[in-house]
Amino acid sequence: MFNFFHNSNIFIWIEKLINFINSIFFVLLLVALSFALIFSPPDYLQGDSVRIMYVHVPAAWIGLASFTAIAFLSIINFIFKIKNLTLIAKSIAPIGLLFTCVAIVTGSIWGKPTWGTFWAWDARITSMVILAIFYLLFILTHKFLLEKSKANNVSSLIAIVGLINIPIVKYSVEWWATLHQPASIKISGTSSIHSSMLMPLLLMFFVLILYCALIFLMKYKTEIIRIKKKNLKRI
Amino acid sequence: MINNLILMNGYGIFVWSSFVITFLVCGIFYYKTRKTLKKYEKEFAKEIENLSAEQKKIVLENSKIASKILSAYNKTI
Numbered sequence: 001m002f003n004f005f006h007n008s009n010i011f012i013w014i015e016k017l018i019n020f021i022n023s024i025f026f027v028l029l030l031v032a033l034s035f036a037l038i039f040s041p042p043d044y045l046q047g048d049s050v051r052i053m054y055v056h057v058p059a060a061w062i063g064l065a066s067f068t069a070i071a072f073l074s075i076i077n078f079i080f081k082i083k084n085l086t087l088i089a090k091s092i093a094p095i096g097l098l099f100t101c102v103a104i105v106t107g108s109i110w111g112k113p114t115w116g117t118f119w120a121w122d123a124r125i126t127s128m129v130i131l132a133i134f135y136l137l138f139i140l141t142h143k144f145l146l147e148k149s150k151a152n153n154v155s156s157l158i159a160i161v162g163l164i165n166i167p168i169v170k171y172s173v174e175w176w177a178t179l180h181q182p183a184s185i186k187i188s189g190t191s192s193i194h195s196s197m198l199m200p201l202l203l204m205f206f207v208l209i210l211y212c213a214l215i216f217l218m219k220y221k222t223e224i225i226r227i228k229k230k231n232l233k234r235i
Numbered sequence: 236m237i238n239n240l241i242l243m244n245g246y247g248i249f250v251w252s253s254f255v256i257t258f259l260v261c262g263i264f265y266y267k268t269r270k271t272l273k274k275y276e277k278e279f280a281k282e283i284e285n286l287s288a289e290q291k292k293i294v295l296e297n298s299k300i301a302s303k304i305l306s307a308y309n310k311t312i
Contacts, residue, residue, distance in 0.1 A: 011300045098264055
């Protein structure tokens with residue numbers, strides 16, 4: 001069982017997974033795009049501009065989920081000092097930053113036809129910008145702090161402090177009077193979104209999750225090779 | 236129908252720019268990540284190739300990852 005978690009076994013599985021995702025990704029992407037841009041109905045109030053939701057919402061979900069994952073990995077790493085967790089957190093961070101930025105930009109584009117402005121210092125938007133700053137700090141720590149253990153400690157601290165921002169992002173639309181609408185999809189309770197829109201949204205989310213997995217696996221593989229390369233003389 | 240798809244009742248510019256930005260950025264990010272991975276694989280394989288025959292044998296016997304990368308690299312050249 002523990003043999004499975006050996007780096008060389010992980011490496012072989014990473015290769016297999018990358019090939020598998022590559023083989024199904026474009027077909028699923030085409031299906032998801034067809035639903036998002038053609039088959040899903042326009043909103044009765046927002047018209048066709050609602051289609052921006054199919055990239056904006058999954059991007060925001062991924063941005064939030066990635067940082068939550070990084071923060072929890074950092075907490076565990078802070079206590080148990082597991083090297084692999086640092087590698088995983090380091091590989092997730094750029095993906096999270098990418099999707100947080102995508103959520104901000106597409107949200108801004110959606111804001112123009114809906115609110116009449118590209119930007120407002122609204123609670124949800126501001127807290128998302130703060131999330132992007134936390135991501136940036138996390139990544140820059142690993143880039144500029146040369147001493148590994150110091151970089152790990154500082155980045156873990158950033159992630160743990162940044163975790164406070166996650167519920168603020170989530171509940172900002174309920175705590176403050178904001179331009180941003182409240183959540184239409186609820187895990188507990190009834191969602192106010194129609195199934196004809198929910199299905200394409202979940203499909204697009206699944207495709208973007210696959211993309212994240214692909215990037216994560218490639219980044220993780222790069223990190224493993226980087227370590228092996230450093231330790232080559234010791235093998 | 237094509238016209239409707241492009242114009243989207245006046246919202247086309249917003250919808251299409253959102254999708255294009257998202258997938259363009261994702262594409263660039265994928266390309267950069269893949270390029271970095273290939274660069275590291277190539278450098279690692281070259282370092283193994285540069286080892287003495289004895290060192291190379293030890294490395295390949297002790298590291299599945301090293302032998303996998305080296306065989307993949309040899310296939311590409």
